[in-house]
Each structure stands twice: as structure tokens, then as C-alpha cells.
Amino acid sequence: DANQDDIPVKSRKLQEIHPIEKEEILQELEKIVEKKEKLEISEKEENLDSGMEILDQLQSIFKSYPLWTANLPYTSFLTLKFNAISNRGTVTGGAGFIGSHTVVELLEAGHHVTVIDDCSNTAPPARVGGIPPSLERVQQIVGPLMAKRLKFVLGDVTDPQDLDFAFGLKKKHAVIHFAGLKAVGESKEKPLSYYRVNQGGSVALLEAMERANCTNIIFSSSATVYQPAKTIDDLPLSEDSPTGGTTNPYARSKLHVEEILADACVANSNLSVVNLRYFNPVGAHESGLIGEDPRGIPNNLMPYVSQVAIGRRPHLNVFGSDYQTHDGTGMRDYIHVVDLAKGHLAAMRRFNSHTKSRGFESYNLGTGQGTSVLELVKAFREASGKEIPTVFTERRAGDVAWLWCAPNKALKDLDWKATRDISDMCRDMWRFQFRSMNPSGYVTDNSEERESNMSSEISDDDLDESKRSDSGLSSDEDNATILPKLKFTMSPAKSIFHRYLNKLTSSKKHHGL
Numbered sequence: 199d200a201n202q203d204d205i206p207v208k209s210r211k212l213q214e215i216h217p218i219e220k221e222e223i224l225q226e227l228e229k230i231v232e233k234k235e236k237l238e239i240s241e242k243e244e245n246l247d248s249g250m251e252i253l254d255q256l257q258s259i260f261k262s263y264p265l266w267t268a269n270l271p272y273t274s275f276l277t278l279k280f281n282a283i284s285n286r287g288t289v290t291g292g293a294g295f296i297g298s299h300t301v302v303e304l305l306e307a308g309h310h311v312t313v314i315d316d317c318s319n320t321a322p323p324a325r326v327g328g329i330p331p332s333l334e335r336v337q338q339i340v341g342p343l344m345a346k347r348l349k350f351v352l353g354d355v356t357d358p359q360d361l362d363f364a365f366g367l368k369k370k371h372a373v374i375h376f377a378g379l380k381a382v383g384e385s386k387e388k389p390l391s392y393y394r395v396n397q398g399g400s401v402a403l404l405e406a407m408e409r410a411n412c413t414n415i416i417f418s419s420s421a422t423v424y425q426p427a428k429t430i431d432d433l434p435l436s437e438d439s440p441t442g443g444t445t446n447p448y449a450r451s452k453l454h455v456e457e458i459l460a461d462a463c464v465a466n467s468n469l470s471v472v473n474l475r476y477f478n479p480v481g482a483h484e485s486g487l488i489g490e491d492p493r494g495i496p497n498n499l500m501p502y503v504s505q506v507a508i509g510r511r512p513h514l515n516v517f518g519s520d521y522q523t524h525d526g527t528g529m530r531d532y533i534h535v536v537d538l539a540k541g542h543l544a545a546m547r548r549f550n551s552h553t554k555s556r557g558f559e560s561y562n563l564g565t566g567q568g569t570s571v572l573e574l575v576k577a578f579r580e581a582s583g584k585e586i587p588t589v590f591t592e593r594r595a596g597d598v599a600w601l602w603c604a605p606n607k608a609l610k611d612l613d614w615k616a617t618r619d620i621s622d623m624c625r626d627m628w629r630f631q632f633r634s635m636n637p638s639g640y641v642t643d644n645s646e647e648r649e650s651n652m653s654s655e656i657s658d659d660d661l662d663e664s665k666r667s668d669s670g671l672s673s674d675e676d677n678a679t680i681l682p683k684l685k686f687t688m689s690p691a692k693s694i695f696h697r698y699l700n701k702l703t704s705s706k707k708h709h710g711l
């Protein structure tokens with residue numbers, strides 16, 4: 199039997215928490231309620247930062263005790279109040295690899311998120327009106343309360359009607375535009391599809407933003423827009439390094455969209471575009487619940503290595519061993535997808551009204567470190583404990599020897615930098631691939647099994663539907679579509695809550711709710 203004192207309070211179930219600790223937690227909540235009530239006197243934008251700070255504290259309590267806090271009426275009440283200070287955003291392509299990780303960060307930061315995705319490159323919802331498995335897992339990560347802030351639209355980014363629907367009735371503060379096709383090889387076979395979706399989708403989105411009077415957009419661009427480095431002296435790439443010299447329709451589509459966005463800013467002086475140039479995004483969320491789930495044979499290195507480690511592929515083909523690098527293999531700036539996702543949240547700061555920077559600006563999101571193919575294989579071997587056989591083959595057409603960035607501008611303007619290294623990236627990718635039972639990705643995931651696992655912690659008898667429907671959240675337009683399928687339990691410490699419930703009931707009346 200483990201000594202209770204050795205177990206961090208956050209990882210214990212409420213039943214195992216000592217009454218004195220419970221009381222302390224309640225006091226923490228009470229302090230938050232008081233601070234929030236003071237804040238409500240004025241819900242203007244200057245209050246955003248302090249509001250977010252309070253929300254952070256509240257969020258950490260919700261996350262630590264999800265089953266306990268989810269069904270408390272005052273939790274819903276507080277959340278409703280926070281709606282006034284949190285932002286609403288539309289995320290195109292939010293069910294995909296980078297999109298889903300960014301949605302986690304947005305929800306955890308208190309934003310309301312509407313995802314529009316056609317699920318052409320991720321597993322679709324299992325039933326009509328459902329949400330894709332990747333977003334179900336996002337809901338699991340953020341917990342039932344924040345999950346209610348997520349809305350999903352199965353739609354096509356090139357279709358004006360779908361876009362108008364996603365923008366909905368409530369004004370959206372910003373758009374993050376991930377939706378697009380991204381396979382270099384395929385782009386050479388189907389250039390028109392790439393131009394229709396990537397350029398066409400971006401133009402349709404900008405027009406929909408105009409109709410919805412939304413003037414902030416973050417664009418998902420790529421390091422591929424830079425001219426290939428001729429010598430190592432061309433590295434690291436800064437935002438001022440020359441672009442162009444692209445070798446495939448995918449890369450050209452990214453560069454064209456950057457130009458389209460810059461032109462749109464010239465024509466509309468209210469428009470703010472934060473153009474993020476990603477280096478090589480890899481890894482997965484540390485929960486092991488979401489990650490990259492490529493269909494078919496992976497094109498990119500990390501997913502391929504991971505599939506070799508798990509035994510789905512016999513060996514890795516290392517493309518080229520004669521590059522001018524220390525071990526002869528190509529070097530890249532791999533960035534953990536969670537760092538990248540946090541970069542989007544940091545980019546949102548450019549849209550705050552008091553610091554709003556209008557016009558088009560670009561930022562590199564990378565670590566600034568180059569890692570060779572063989573170094574990555576070694577790190578993955580260490581993280582997984584598995585052999586990863588390698589076979590050296592010819593260079594892949596279009597590959598460069600070196601690609602890494604100087605990420606200083608993002609640090610200076612966005613106060614963002616990557617904090618996870620290559621071993622973190624391999625560890626989290628491996629956890630997603632293996633430890634969380636995802637040997638074949640999302641598609642074979644058994645959601646029924648997952649639900650029964652979750653409900654084993656709770657009891658149907660404790661389910662209190664009336665309290666749930668009483669929550670302010672269910673009447674909110676943006677939350678009406680998605681209600682997480684989780685079942686909640688009422689805390690065994692019900693009696694302790696009576697005074698809070700009374701207090702908040704009177705408070706609710708006071709606020710006319």
C-alpha cells in the first residue's frame with residue numbers, strides 16, 4: 199500500500215482526499231469566485247489578462263478534479279461568466295494533426311472554438327452529427343467542462359455556405375487556418391486539387407471573414423517557402439531569408455497564399471495576418487491521446503520511424519548518406535507539435551486590441567536546432583527501446599541537406615519559444631503510437647471501450663441530469679451542438695457544497711440569470 203502522503207493530491211480521487219485538503223480546495227475556489235465577482239464590475243477588454251489568469255487557476259482545479267467539479271452548478275455559473283472575457287475562434291482543419299493540438303491549447307486557455315473540417319485526412323465522425331475521433335480525444339484531454347466550448351462543423355473550406363455556417367451568429371475574434379492538402383509527392387500528381395483547396399480555400403475563407411466582419415487570421419505556412427540553402431552559410435533561416443525557388447505545387451501553394459494574404463492586408467487596413475512558417479512538426483500530445491495519424495505509407499520521417507519501431511514496417515529507408523553533414527544524412531529543425539500549438543496561442547496576442555498589429559507579419563516556428571536522420575533514429579530507439587533497422591538508399595528528389603531556423607523574432611514579438619527537445623518528441627510520439635494502444639491510429643480505436651473505462655469510475659445513480667440541463671452552458675448557442683458523452687458523478691462531499699450552492703443561487707439571482 200502506497201503511503202497517501204507520497205501521492206500528489208492531483209492524481210488522487212476525491213474519495214481518497216483528506217477532508218482538510220478538501221476544505222483547502224474549496225477555499226481556493228471561493229477565492230477565485232470572489233476575485234471574479236470583483237472583475238465583473240467591468241467586463242471590458244482590459245480585464246482580459248486578469249480574467250485569463252483567474253481562468254487559469256480555475257482550470258487547474260477543474261483539471262485536477264474533473265469528475266468532482268464537472269457537475270457543480272457553480273462551475274457552470276462561473277464558466278458562463280467567463281464567456282464574457284474569453285474569445286471565440288474558428289479553426290479550419292482543426293481535426294488534423296497540428297489543428298487538434300492547437301484546439302487543446304485554445305480550449306485550455308478558455309477560448310470557444312468552432313472547428314470546420316471535411317475529414318479528408320483524418321478519421322471522420324463515427325455517426326451522423328458526431329465529431330471526429332481526434333476531437334473526441336481533445337474533449338477527453340480538456341475535460342468535460344471545457345469540452346463544451348468546442349463546436350464541430352463537417353464542412354469544406356472552399357464552400358462559402360459551409361464557411362458562413364461555421365462563422366455562425368456570434369462574432370468570431372480570430373481564425374486559424376490549417377485546412378489544406380500537404381503531401382509534396384501527391385501535389386505533383388494533382389496540382390489542380392492543391393491549388394483549388396489551398397489557394398481556393400484561403401480565398402473563400404478571406405471572403406467569409408469579410409462577410410462575418412472578422413479581421414484576424416493566423417495562417418499555417420511552411421519552411422518550404424524559403425529558397426533551398428545553397429551552402430551552410432545560408433542557415434539559419436530568418437524571416438528575411440529569400441523565399442521562392444519552390445520545387446513543387448504544395449510549396450508554391452503555401453507561398454501563393456502568403457502573397458494573397460499580404461495583398462488582402464494592403465487592400466484592408468484593418469486586417470491582421472500572423473503567418474506562421476512551421477519547420478518540421480513531430481511528436482504528439484503528452485497524454486498519448488492525439489498525434490499524427492497518416493493514412494497509408496507515411497511520407498515523413500518521424501511517423502515512418504515510429505511504424506518501424508512498432509513492427510508495421512520492416513526498416514527505414516534513409517534517403518541519402520552523402521549530404522555535407524556530420525553523418526551524411528539530411529538535417530532538419532524538428533519541433534514538438536505541442537510547442538507549435540502553443541505558438542498559435544502566442545500568435546493570438548497580436549490580436550489583442552491594445553497591442554493589435556495590423557498588416558501581414560511572418561514568424562518562424564522551430565527550435566533553431568538541426569537534427570540528422572540518424573540522430574533522430576537514435577533518439578527514437580532510446581525512447582522506445584526498440585530496434586529500428588535502417589537501409590541507406592538514394593537521395594529523395596527535392597530534399598535539401600540542411601533546414602533550420604532562427605526563431606528569435608517569435609521570441610521577441612510573441613514571447614514564444616520551443617521548450618521540448620528531440621527526446622521529448624520521440625517519447626511522446628512513441629506513447630501515442632504504442633503506450634496508449636494506438637498501434638493502428640485513430641481508425642481502429644474502440645470508443646465504446648473507452649467510454650466504459652471512463653464510466654467505471656462513476657456511477658449512473660449519481661447522474662444528475664437536472665443539474666446538467668440547469669447549467670448556463672447548455673443554453674449557449676456555441677455549446678448547444680456538442681455535449682460530451684461523459685457521465686458525471688456528484689461529489690460524495692455534497693453537504694460541504696450546500697453553502698456554496700446557496701451563495702451562488704443568490705448570486706445567480708443577483709446577476710439576473
Ligand SMILES: CC(=O)N[C@H]1[C@@H](OP(=O)(O)OP(=O)(O)OC[C@H]2O[C@@H](n3ccc(=O)[nH]c3=O)[C@H](O)[C@@H]2O)O[C@H](CO)[C@@H](O)[C@@H]1O
Binds near residue numbers: 449515527
Ligand atoms: C520534400 C518534402 O517532402 N518536403 C516536405 C517534408 O519536409 P522534410 O522533407 O523536411 O520532412 P520529412 O520528414 O519528409 O524528411 C525529413 C528528413 O528525413 C529523411 N527521410 C524521410 C523519410 C524517410 O522515409 N526516410 C528519410 O531518410 C528526408 O530525406 C529528410 O532528410 O515535410 C514537411 C512537413 O513536415 C513539408 O513542409 C515539406 O515540404
